[in-house]
Structure formats: C-alpha cells, structure tokens
Amino acid sequence: MSDIRHSLLRRDALSAAKEVLYHLDIYLSSQLQNASLSVGDKGCTDLLEEFILQVPKERNCQPKRLNSLQELQLLEIMCNYFQEQSKDSVRQVMFSTIFSPQGNKADDSRITLLGKLVSMAVAVCRVPVLECAATWLQRTPAVYCVRLARTLVEDYCSLLPGSIHMLKQIFSTSSRFCCQFITAVTALYDLSSDDLIPPNDLLETVVSWIFEDPRLILIIFLNTPITANLPIGFLELTSITGLIRWCVKAPLAYKRRKKSSLANGATGTKMGKENALGVDNDCHTLYSKLHLSVLQVLILLQVHLTEKNLFGRLGLVLFDHVVSLVEEINRLSEELNPLNVAQEMELSLDRLAQALQVAMASGALLCSRENLRTVCSRLPHNNLLQLVISGPVQQPSHAALPPGFYPHIHTPPLAYPGLPAHPVQTFIPGMTFPYRPIH
Incomplete structure (x- = not known):
C-alpha cells in the first residue's frame, strides 16, 4: 500500500480518488474470493481517508481539497461504480469500507460525503447505492443514521423547494431504503420541540408511502435474522414505535407550535393565522x-x-418506550395548561389507547396490564384508555394463545357464573381493518 500511496501523491485530487476506488475494488474482490476479508484493513482505510475523504495523514501535509466541480465529479464516479459493479457482495463491502464510522477524525468527512452521495442517488435514482445505504442504516449506530436522514430532509424539503417528488419516487425502486429512511426520520423527529416536528413535505411523503403499502415498514424485520439480543444504540427493527409517537404527540405538539408562533408574532396578520391553521388542519388529516x-x-x-415463532417472545414496541411516551405527554400537558388543550389531549389519549390495545393484541407489546395501569395513572382521564387498561391483572401466556385471537380485556361477571364467556374477537389476515381511526 505504501507504493500505491507514493504514486497517488503525485496525482491531482480527483485522479487520486478514482485510483483509490480502483485499487480498493481489486483488493476487496480478491479478499472476498479468498474468504479472508478484513474490512478494517489499515492500509485500505488509510488510503480512502487520505485520498477520498481528504483527511491528511501527516501533520505537515496539506490535503488536496476538491473544489465543488471536482466533488460533483467524484460523486458521479462513485455512483457509476456502485451502479456498474455487478456483484452485490463487493458493492456492500466496498460501501461499508468507505462509509462505516471508524471512531476517528475522518468520520465527519465520511458522513458528509455519504450524505451527498445518497442525495445524488435519490435524484438520479441509483438503486444499488440506495440498497447499500439501506444496509448501512441497519448496521450503523443511530447517531450517524439520523445525520444522514437530516441531510436528505434538508436537501429535498428545505434547500430545493418542489424537489420532494424525487424523494417520493424511490418508493417504487428501493423499498428497503424507504423502510430504513422512515425509521431514521422517526428517530430524528421526535416532536420534543418545534424544531423536531417533521416538515410538511416529509410527513406527506412518509404517510403516502405507508398508506399505499403498510407492509413497507416491516421489510427489514421480515428479512432480518432475529437474534436474542438486539444491538443497543442502533435503529429499531421497525419504525412502529416512532410512528406511534408521531400520531400520539402530534395534536399537542402542533398546539404548542401554534402557541409559540402567536407569542413570537410569526403569524401576526390575519392572513398568516389562517394559513397556519390551514397547514395544521392538513397535517392533522x-x-x-x-x-x-x-x-x-x-x-x-x-x-x-407467529410465523417466525416469536409471538409472545419479541416485543417490537418496547414497554420502556411506552413509559417515555407517557412522560412526554405529561410534560406537554403541563407546558400547555391542561385546561386549554382538552380537545387535543382527548385525541392524543384516544390514539394512545388504540395503539396500546392493538399492540398488546398482536403481540407487539409485551407487558402486564398492572404495569400499564401504573404507567398511565398520571395521565388525564380518558374513557377509551381506561377501558384498555382495566382488563385483568393476570394475563394468560401469549404463547398459549392460538394465532389470530385477541386476549380477553374483561373477565366474565362473577354474578353470572352460569353464562358462557363472550367469544374472543378474531382477526382474519387479509381483511380490511374494521375500525376507523380517531380523527
């Protein structure tokens, strides 16, 4: 590798970067064929950091910075490389070698270049790059994943007005990337502040994808071998928890934003207020x-x-996340004054109750109703939520339930021991969901 480096130092920045890609491809392909791959090879890492990420290895050595045109050319070269590389295993290893964080000073440059590459791939519909990015999002700590998500949101929802259609179109070309992108943006936009409410274009895009195909957000879960201990600090297997947070907190979060806007005079004119209310109404729909x-x-x-033999064993909606969500609702309520947000609070709690009820019935949320009652005890009274948490404290084992059956919420009345219990509600796969959402 040292001989290659000396040769690269005599080249211009763009030519050197192209040469590194060429040598990396040969080296990694050879390692894969010999089944002796070492993705963390020091020589490979040093070359790509110095000549692609432009991070100098010597203190007195000035990096060969790429100007804007050269950077665009490099991105095009990389897009074309991943597009033309016919072996998926080589593509994935190459992508991981270049963009997997190493815990060093080159990581900022690495994630910045990745954001620009994926943004270009979205614009020109380079599916191999998007597929590699989907795998990267699955195997990289969430702190880096949300940075990539923020870059894409800024590019397609803020910097380039009207370009959101480019992001929407990838739904039909790379469903894996769409699935992971949704998980990343729900981790990024948690509605904890006005700045962390998802932009309207992003919200409309995500809703259109999921409404057209609800199975979209299960793609990674359905195609990933499930281990006993899921890695901590990475994105969730699905975006279900994040989407529940969006739906439950939205009425209160938008009320808070409207209050802040009025207080700051951002919607001081009558026309501004009407426009703001119109946008909020569209978002609530x-x-x-x-x-x-x-x-x-x-x-x-x-x-x-049930098919994966995980019913009652794997909770995709973690109880700890339910606890956090309840605490967030309480904080929002106190911040806004419960007397002024009665309607919004009712809607939030109705959605929470429905989500908890169906999540427990489907085996996605594993917890006792006693624990649920304890967690929800500080919330304002809500009839539907009270119905959901008022079931028996002791529940039969989920594993003992036949597939497709909903566990009892109420035990039969003790005053009528001779009457048979009501039949358990059965959900038939493929049927349209029989209940309407809370509006």
Whole structure:
C-alpha cells in the first residue's frame, strides 16, 4: 500500500480518488474470493481517508481539497461504480469500507460525503447505492443514521423547494431504503420541540408511502435474522414505535407550535393565522391516515410474529418506550395548561389507547396490564384508555394463545357464573381493518 500511496501523491485530487476506488475494488474482490476479508484493513482505510475523504495523514501535509466541480465529479464516479459493479457482495463491502464510522477524525468527512452521495442517488435514482445505504442504516449506530436522514430532509424539503417528488419516487425502486429512511426520520423527529416536528413535505411523503403499502415498514424485520439480543444504540427493527409517537404527540405538539408562533408574532396578520391553521388542519388529516396505517401494521404483525415463532417472545414496541411516551405527554400537558388543550389531549389519549390495545393484541407489546395501569395513572382521564387498561391483572401466556385471537380485556361477571364467556374477537389476515381511526 505504501507504493500505491507514493504514486497517488503525485496525482491531482480527483485522479487520486478514482485510483483509490480502483485499487480498493481489486483488493476487496480478491479478499472476498479468498474468504479472508478484513474490512478494517489499515492500509485500505488509510488510503480512502487520505485520498477520498481528504483527511491528511501527516501533520505537515496539506490535503488536496476538491473544489465543488471536482466533488460533483467524484460523486458521479462513485455512483457509476456502485451502479456498474455487478456483484452485490463487493458493492456492500466496498460501501461499508468507505462509509462505516471508524471512531476517528475522518468520520465527519465520511458522513458528509455519504450524505451527498445518497442525495445524488435519490435524484438520479441509483438503486444499488440506495440498497447499500439501506444496509448501512441497519448496521450503523443511530447517531450517524439520523445525520444522514437530516441531510436528505434538508436537501429535498428545505434547500430545493418542489424537489420532494424525487424523494417520493424511490418508493417504487428501493423499498428497503424507504423502510430504513422512515425509521431514521422517526428517530430524528421526535416532536420534543418545534424544531423536531417533521416538515410538511416529509410527513406527506412518509404517510403516502405507508398508506399505499403498510407492509413497507416491516421489510427489514421480515428479512432480518432475529437474534436474542438486539444491538443497543442502533435503529429499531421497525419504525412502529416512532410512528406511534408521531400520531400520539402530534395534536399537542402542533398546539404548542401554534402557541409559540402567536407569542413570537410569526403569524401576526390575519392572513398568516389562517394559513397556519390551514397547514395544521392538513397535517392533522395526514396524522389520522398514518394512525390508521399503523394500526393495520400492528394487526399484520400478529401473523408474522407467529410465523417466525416469536409471538409472545419479541416485543417490537418496547414497554420502556411506552413509559417515555407517557412522560412526554405529561410534560406537554403541563407546558400547555391542561385546561386549554382538552380537545387535543382527548385525541392524543384516544390514539394512545388504540395503539396500546392493538399492540398488546398482536403481540407487539409485551407487558402486564398492572404495569400499564401504573404507567398511565398520571395521565388525564380518558374513557377509551381506561377501558384498555382495566382488563385483568393476570394475563394468560401469549404463547398459549392460538394465532389470530385477541386476549380477553374483561373477565366474565362473577354474578353470572352460569353464562358462557363472550367469544374472543378474531382477526382474519387479509381483511380490511374494521375500525376507523380517531380523527
């Protein structure tokens, strides 16, 4: 590798970067064929960091910076490389070698270049790059994944008005990337502040994807071998928890944003207020559609968990996340004054109750109703939520339930021991979801 480096130092920046890609491809292809691949090879890492990421290895050595045109040319070269490389294993290893964080000073340059590459791949529809990015999102700590998601949102929802259609079109070309992108943006936009409310174009795009095909957000889960201990600090297997958070917190979060806008005079004119209210109304309709789609996905999960022999063993909606969501609702309520957000709070709690009910029935949420009652005890009263958490404390084992059956919420009345219990509600796979969402 040292001989290659000396040769590269005599080249211009773009030519050197192209040469590194060429040598890396030969080296990694050879290692794959010999089954002796070492992705973390020091020589490979040093070359790509110095000549592709432009991070100098010597203190007195000035990096060969790429100007804007050269950078665009490099991105095009990389897009074409991944497009033309016929072996998926080589593509994936090459992508991982270049863009997997190493915990060093080159990581900022690495993630910045990745964001530009994936953004270009979205614009020109380079499916191999998007597929590699989907795998990268699955295997990389979430802190880096949300940075990539933020870059794409800024490019297609902020910097280039009207370009959102480019992002929408990848739904029909790379469903794996769409699935992981949704998981990343729900991790990024948690509605904890006005700045972390998803932009309208992003919201409309995500809702249109999921409403058209609710199974989209299950693609990674259905095609990933499930281990006993899922890695900590990475994206969730599905975006279900994040989407539930969006639907439940949206009424209160948008109320808070409207209050902040009025206080700051951002919508000081009558026309501005009407426009702001119109946008919020459109968003509330989208959240209602999203809520329905999430409930449909939860129902589908029961079949898939049973097929994978994970029903009652793997909770895709973690109880700890439910606890956090309840705490966030309480904070929002206190911040906004419960007397002024009664309608919004009712809608949030109705959605929470529906999500909890269907998640428990489908096996996505594993917890006792006693624990659920304890967690929800500080929430304002809500009839539907009270119905959901008022079931028996002791539940039969999920594993003992036949597939397709909903566990009892209420035990038969003790005053009528001779009467048979009501039949358990059965959900038939493939049927349209029989309930309407809370509007």
